[in-house]
Amino acid sequence: MTNRNITQQARLKLGAIGAATLLALAACGGGDSTLAPPVSMPFKTLNSTQPIVVGHRGASGVLPEHTIEAYARAIDMGADFVEPDLVATKDGVLIARHEPNITSTTNVASLPQFASRRTTKKVDGVDETGWFASDFTLAEIKTLGAVITDAERPKQFDGLYKIPTLQEIIDLVKARRTATSRDIGIYPETKHPTFHRQLGLGLEDRLISSINAASWNSRTAPVFVQSFEPGSLKEMRAKGLNTRMVQLIDADDYDLKTGKLTYAAPYDRPYDWTVSGDTRLFSAMVTPAGLAEIKTYADGIGPWKPYILPIRATLDAAGNxxxxxxxxxxxxxDASAQSPTTLIDDAHKAGLLVHAYTFRNEQRRLTFELNKDPVAEYLPYYRLGLDGLFSDFPDTAIAARSTYLKELNR
Ligand SMILES: [Ca+2]
Structure with a gap:
């Protein structure tokens, strides 16, 4: 390729300002040999670094979630972090599960020796029937097999992989850090902290203890700790946890006809707010006042992605x-992503990172304009300066990030 072609290509890529800079450089130097490579465009992230990809429950799109195999696959796909959701066993060990109720994510319901453990518990104010991690010792948990929960995903690995402890996940990540020289981290979540505290199985002390034992209790450690309950994050900060922390922000659903999020219990507010009589909704967290409050105890927010790009359908004359x-x-x-909200900018102004959830490949989860291409979903978020995201398919997230990096000449 000639330098002339480089200049033409750069002009196309960079637009007027970047091309003018290159032409000025060429004019000053007076020779082709002085032409600089295309100028890299800056990231719009809070720290001006590339957005991180978090393997959501591991590579949960292809393997049963929250297993060592799923985390390892996420790392192999290029994920910067793996995300263990944490619940406690009867003997107080932190294990990776999305819910205290392990009925849908394991083969426990098919095991006759545990049939009598089936029970009903109130989780965040809602009665749930099934089998609960807190009724099983770790030794018993280790006899279960994990299963994939989405009917569209591969079932052939069901029952083959065990439920890992947090310690086993830390050990995996440390081994992979050494083997790959990559800066891989963990992104643990305290799940239903109030529920666990009421059982006498508080998650916070146990998580801090594990992070201390890993020598990762610092702001520069490869760790983000997340929770939907502000009280859990505040408790850990008060008890000396120094890692970066992220306040998750949920909603119940979206109304495709209005493009607005909806708030029905138990996804209307953090459960510790419900218990304490705080009647605000999760939506209060994305206001300037809400963001300023989060900044007093956390380093970032983890919003559901429609807080950034609302989703709305087109309606006919009858309103359908x-x-x-x-x-x-x-x-x-049939719906489309609307113009972005100001949330990323507002959070950055408040000094907060923004890590959005959850990106998935399945066609039923893609809006009309994406034309069945899951890579395309990520690009507007990266372009807005999103600091990171959770994906069930980290390889797709990395492919989209590569496309984005090329746009920035990186
Ligand atoms: Ca349709």
């Missing part, structure tokens, strides 16, 4: 969703 893809159904696949 238009079946834009012509499949006879009127649903998410």
């Amino acid at each position: 969703i238009v079946d834009r893809n012509g499949d006879g159904k009127r649903d998410y696949n």
Whole structure:
């Protein structure tokens, strides 16, 4: 390639300002040999570094979630962090599960020796029936097999992999850090902290203890600690946890007709707010006042992604969703991402990182304009300066990030 071609290509990529800079450089130097390579554009992230990819429950799109195998696969796919959700066993060991109720994520319901453990418990104010991690010792938990929960995902690995402890996940990540020289980290979440505290199985002290034992209790450690309950994060900060922390921000659903998020219990507010009589909704957290409050105890927010790009459908004259893809159904696949909210900018102004959840490949989860391409979903978020994201398919997130890096000449 000639230098002339480099200049033309750069002009196309950079737009007027970048091309003008290159032309000025060429004019000053007076020779082709002085031409600089295309100028890299800056990241819009809070710390001006590339956005991180978090393997959500591991590579949970392809292997049963929250298993060593799923975390290892996420790391192999290029994830910067792996995300263990934490619940406690009867003997007080932190294990990786999305819910205290392990009915849907394990084969426990098919094991006759545990049939009598089936029970009903109130989780965040809602009665749930099934098998609960807190009724099993770690030794018993280790006899279970993990299963994949999404019917569209591969089932052939069901029952083959065990439920890992937090310690086993830390050991995996440390081994992979050494083997790859990559800066891989963990992104643990305290799950239903109030529920566990009421059982006498508080998660916070146990998590701090594990992080201390790993020599990772610092701001520069490869650790983000996350929770939906502010009280859990505040407790850990008060007890000496120095890692970066992220306040998760949920909602119940979206109304495709209005493009607005909806708030129904138990996804209306953090459960510790419900217990303490605080009647605000999760939506209070994304206001300037809410962000300023989060900044007093956390380093970032983890919003559900429609807080950044609201999703809305087109309506016909009768007020019904238009079946834009012509499949006879009127649903998410017919809706579109709307103009972005100011949340990323507002959070950055408050000094907070923004890590959005959750990105998934399945066609039923993609809006109309994405044209069935899951990579395309990530790009507007990266371009807005999102600091990181959670994906069930870290390889897709990395592929999209590579596309984005090329846009920035990086
Ligand atoms: Ca449709």
